[in-house]
Amino acid sequence: MSEITHELSLENFYYQIQYSLSNYHHHQFRSSSYNNIVIAGLGGSGIGGRIAKTYFIDKSNLPIEVFSDYNLPKYVSSKSLVILCSYSGTTEETISMFHQAKRIGAQLICITSGGELFDLAKENNVPTYVVEKGYQPRMALGFSLTFNLLILGELFGINVNDELIDLSKLYDKKEEYKSIAKGVISNNKDLNNKFTIVSDNFTEAIGIRFCQQLQENAKTEAFINVLPEANHNVFETYYGKLPSHFIFLNSHTNERNDGRFAYLKKLLESYGNQISDLSLSNGSLYELFKFIYISDWISIYLSNEKGVDNMSVPNIMKLKDFLKTF
Numbered sequence: 326m327s328e329i330t331h332e333l334s335l336e337n338f339y340y341q342i343q344y345s346l347s348n349y350h351h352h353q354f355r356s357s358s359y360n361n362i363v364i365a366g367l368g369g370s371g372i373g374g375r376i377a378k379t380y381f382i383d384k385s386n387l388p389i390e391v392f393s394d395y396n397l398p399k400y401v402s403s404k405s406l407v408i409l410c411s412y413s414g415t416t417e418e419t420i421s422m423f424h425q426a427k428r429i430g431a432q433l434i435c436i437t438s439g440g441e442l443f444d445l446a447k448e449n450n451v452p453t454y455v456v457e458k459g460y461q462p463r464m465a466l467g468f469s470l471t472f473n474l475l476i477l478g479e480l481f482g483i484n485v486n487d488e489l490i491d492l493s494k495l496y497d498k499k500e501e502y503k504s505i506a507k508g509v510i511s512n513n514k515d516l517n518n519k520f521t522i523v524s525d526n527f528t529e530a531i532g533i534r535f536c537q538q539l540q541e542n543a544k545t546e547a548f549i550n551v552l553p554e555a556n557h558n559v560f561e562t563y564y565g566k567l568p569s570h571f572i573f574l575n576s577h578t579n580e581r582n583d584g585r586f587a588y589l590k591k592l593l594e595s596y597g598n599q600i601s602d603l604s605l606s607n608g609s610l611y612e613l614f615k616f617i618y619i620s621d622w623i624s625i626y627l628s629n630e631k632g633v634d635n636m637s638v639p640n641i642m643k644l645k646d647f648l649k650t651f
Contacts, residue, residue: 382527503619
């Protein structure tokens with residue numbers, strides 16, 4: 326099967342959500358059986374867990390942590406639920422965490438399209454959610470995020486199905502959202518600019534995702550600064566015209582942070598810096614997915630403007646080849 330282009334995956338983005346809803350099977354686990362939840366994965370496979378954690382932060386009665394490494398934290402035990410995400414099923418860090426969790430006796434759940442992770446899960450009777458092949462991992466977020474939301478929703482007894490079904494309405498306004506993405510590119514006067522995402526804690530995970538897409542698709546350096554913490558250090562670097570396009574990503578869930586965003590906007594504009602405000606209206610799944618949709622298009626439109634191949638990641642592939650011999 327040939328790889329699906331980024332443009333095609335975005336045009337049919339709701340299909341990933343629909344597929345996950347149709348192929349979800351109940352795991353029958355309850356939060357009362359565990360002390361904590363760990364979601365493990367890297368890159369495009371791991372970010373779904375980070376966004377799901379954000380959504381459940383005020384709904385979960387258990388701590389949820391996300392790890393993108395070779396090793397699980399020491400506190401993981403037989404009373405932990407470990408959700409492992411690897412689109413390819415071959416991510417060596419995630420495979421390492423599978424073996425650790427198995428030795429410890431933690432309860433495992435896997436999300437993958439195949440590979441070694443799928444084989445290990447099948448061999449050990451681990452509940453597994455299988456996603457479709459053919460996508461670049463970074464463009465398969467709809468699968469992993471939806472499955473993570475459904476897994477956690479069942480665990481905590483929270484119905485997220487209706488909100489996920491409601492996401493089909495994204496397509497009623499997809500041309501409007503694509504136009505917003507094109508507007509950000511038009512406002513980016515210098516294609517050599519870096520991107521600086523200014524978020525709050527609620528929007529940090531989708532801000533990280535945006536950085537990942539700009540980096541891999543458009544080969545553009547991108548960074549994220551999170552308020553209020555950045556107010557205590559990064560603000561002191563904002564003097565003069567900077568080689569960066571600033572994206573504001575405010576969830577409007579804290580009035581004090583609203584004031585920080587307003588102050589920063591005035592400060593940056595006083596020096597002639599470029600700012601695009603893509604803030605959310607609220608903390609709903611619709612708003613989270615809407616931003617993901619718009620920001621993915623921004624990364625694609627920017628890659629086209631720069632004339633770079635958004636499908637290939639040569640440096641990453643060379644690193645993977647190197648690690649095979651290391």
